[in-house]
Amino acid sequence: MTEDTISANLRLDLGSIEMRASFSVPRPQVTCLYGPSGSGKTTLLRCLAGFARAEGWLKVGDQLWQDHQHKCFIPTYRRGVGCVFQQDTLFPHLNVRQNLDYAWKRAPRSAEHVIRPDETIDLMGLSSFLTRRAHELSGGQRQRVALARALVSNPSLLLLDEPLSALDEFSKRELLPYLEAMQRLGSIPAFYVTHSLDELMRLADHVLIFDQGSIAYSAPAEQAFSDLSCPLTMQTDTASVFKARVGSHKDQWGLTWLELDWGGLRVPRIRLPTGSQLRVRIRARDVSLALQRHQDTTILNILPVIVAELKPIDGSEYLVRLQTTACPERHFLARTSRRSIQQLNIQPKQLLFAQIKGVALLH
Amino acid sequence: MPIDPEPFLLTLRLAVVTTLLLILLGLPLAWWLAFRAGPLKPFIKSLVALPLVLPPTVLGFYLLLVMGASGPLGQLWIRLTGGTLAFTFEALVIGSFIFSLPFVVLPMQSAFESLGKSYMEMAASLRAGPLDRWLSIGLPLIRRSLMTSATLAFAHTLGEFGIVLMIGGNIPGETEVASIAIYNHVEAIEYTQAHILAGFMAIASFLLLLAVNSLDRRPITII
Numbered sequence: 001m002t003e004d005t006i007s008a009n010l011r012l013d014l015g016s017i018e019m020r021a022s023f024s025v026p027r028p029q030v031t032c033l034y035g036p037s038g039s040g041k042t043t044l045l046r047c048l049a050g051f052a053r054a055e056g057w058l059k060v061g062d063q064l065w066q067d068h069q070h071k072c073f074i075p076t077y078r079r080g081v082g083c084v085f086q087q088d089t090l091f092p093h094l095n096v097r098q099n100l101d102y103a104w105k106r107a108p109r110s111a112e113h114v115i116r117p118d119e120t121i122d123l124m125g126l127s128s129f130l131t132r133r134a135h136e137l138s139g140g141q142r143q144r145v146a147l148a149r150a151l152v153s154n155p156s157l158l159l160l161d162e163p164l165s166a167l168d169e170f171s172k173r174e175l176l177p178y179l180e181a182m183q184r185l186g187s188i189p190a191f192y193v194t195h196s197l198d199e200l201m202r203l204a205d206h207v208l209i210f211d212q213g214s215i216a217y218s219a220p221a222e223q224a225f226s227d228l229s230c231p232l233t234m235q236t237d238t239a240s241v242f243k244a245r246v247g248s249h250k251d252q253w254g255l256t257w258l259e260l261d262w263g264g265l266r267v268p269r270i271r272l273p274t275g276s277q278l279r280v281r282i283r284a285r286d287v288s289l290a291l292q293r294h295q296d297t298t299i300l301n302i303l304p305v306i307v308a309e310l311k312p313i314d315g316s317e318y319l320v321r322l323q324t325t326a327c328p329e330r331h332f333l334a335r336t337s338r339r340s341i342q343q344l345n346i347q348p349k350q351l352l353f354a355q356i357k358g359v360a361l362l363h
Numbered sequence: 364m365p366i367d368p369e370p371f372l373l374t375l376r377l378a379v380v381t382t383l384l385l386i387l388l389g390l391p392l393a394w395w396l397a398f399r400a401g402p403l404k405p406f407i408k409s410l411v412a413l414p415l416v417l418p419p420t421v422l423g424f425y426l427l428l429v430m431g432a433s434g435p436l437g438q439l440w441i442r443l444t445g446g447t448l449a450f451t452f453e454a455l456v457i458g459s460f461i462f463s464l465p466f467v468v469l470p471m472q473s474a475f476e477s478l479g480k481s482y483m484e485m486a487a488s489l490r491a492g493p494l495d496r497w498l499s500i501g502l503p504l505i506r507r508s509l510m511t512s513a514t515l516a517f518a519h520t521l522g523e524f525g526i527v528l529m530i531g532g533n534i535p536g537e538t539e540v541a542s543i544a545i546y547n548h549v550e551a552i553e554y555t556q557a558h559i560l561a562g563f564m565a566i567a568s569f570l571l572l573l574a575v576n577s578l579d580r581r582p583i584t585i586i
Binding site: 049051078079082083092093102103108155 | 480481484485486487488490492493495499503504
């Protein structure tokens with residue numbers, strides 16, 4: 001186990017269920033906690049913050065935050081955890097500016113990533129309501145201020161508990177880009193609790209899936225969404241998610257060439273400059289399979305792949321895990337009928353051509 | 364016919380000392396009751412609320428037993444200070460403190476409960492230590508409840524009679540507070556002096572309550 005991880009083995013009896021969380025995730029990343037309500041996600045977050053006192057141990061980088069056996073427990077105010085919860089996070093007797101200053105005054109200045117209040121005001125677009133108090137702000141504005149305040153406190157860990165769940169659809173769409181911007185600001189490790197598959201796909205670098213108090217699944221996001229043993233891939237709208245980079249624009253065709261670590265994808269012209277980072281989602285339904293590379297097709301993206309695994313999902317359909325030829329660790333999924341599988345006699349290890357009908361950009 | 368201001372000043376002194384003590388000790392007790400008390404909570408809460416329902420003479424009688432020269436607190440007092448406790452100003456303070464305790468602890472407990480822990484937890488997450496959290500977040504957020512209950516406790520101490528009579532006796536300059544002085548004047552058929560003291564008390568109490576109620580009229584945005 002390398003040093004730059006967040007690892008824990010925590011237990012807390014909640015009466016009805018017992019939260020048991022044993023995990024190790026890479027540190028400078030967004031770890032998403034996903035699962036039904038009451039499965040222990042929020043409890044784990046409260047234990048990471050030091051609000052709840054679990055049994056067991058917790059290590060962040062090379063710092064031991066708690067170890068039940070050796071009676072070690074770093075209190076919350078010495079941990080430095082930026083929290084954004086569903087509600088009740090802004091101090092009601094202070095205005096927006098004062099809320100930011102509250103965090104700034106107490107933030108350590110020596111650390112590597114010092115984010116000044118003014119930077120977050122620009123980043124989160126707060127300048128028009130700096131003198132207002134929490135009750136004078138909309139739900140989306142409140143959460144933006146809470147995010148900004150958490151960043152200003154120069155946290156060693158960001159804890160976000162369904163920060164979008166109390167918002168309406170419109171405010172959610174408005175806030176997501178800010179969350180992504182925050183993520184790109186980079187290298188502040190974050191734990192993000194969510195119910196939403198969409199948020200999970202957009203934000204997660206690492207996925208922890210909770211079920212009845214324990215972690216049922218843990219994997220890097222790019223693996224999790226294409227892993228047939230992961231509970232996520234059994235959902236109706238199964239999709240694989242990959243990080244991509246804007247390679248070049250082909251203006252004569254109105255196309256953009258995206259570079260992934262396992263190949264390239266052509267998508268309709270996007271407005272991001274060359275080199276921009278983004279995520280793409282490939283739905284299993286949008287991938288069809290062919291034995292030969294067809295030239296006589298309108299499909300833009302055809303890639304050679306190797307069949308890694310076949311899994312029936314109901315009587316008539318299969319999920320096929322496809323290994324990319326350029327990068328053996330990258331897989332994506334195709335959803336196809338049982339009839340096609342039999343007619344083309346698709347077998348594991350077979351070389352096929354995946355025809356990708358659509359690529360969704362998650363930005 | 365001279366008016367002796369002593370009983371009025373003594374009452375004021377008693378009310379100030381009692382109120383300060385109530386805030387100093389009652390506030391942590393209210394916090395403890397709200398968040399930490401566990402199974403002890405109903406027991407302690409009932410004990411704190413007892414002065415609301417007991418006749419002051421009953422309370423005063425038991426306090427007299429405890430603080431008397433042979434009572435446990437009285438004995439301890441003699442060992443610590445060399446003097447007796449009953450019938451002193453200190454005895455009055457202790458009695459008034461217990462008598463007005465529910466006026467501070469019960470409203471503050473419910474203020475803490477409706478405030479919840481989340482703001483204090485947020486402050487901790489932003490690296491505010493325990494004392495810092497209290498001064499920067501806890502106190503400002505409960506200040507209106509605190510003002511209201513402190514003023515009520517103050518006014519309540521001004522008007523108290525039964526307990527101070529039982530444990531303070533009636534010693535001029537030492538334990539003869541305004542309410543007792545008024546009683547003495549009436550007994551001695553000195554109606555003018557009684558009028559002046561009583562009028563003072565009535566106006567002072569009314570002004571205090573007016574202050575509390577004016578505070579309450581402002582729009583409520585925080586607890």
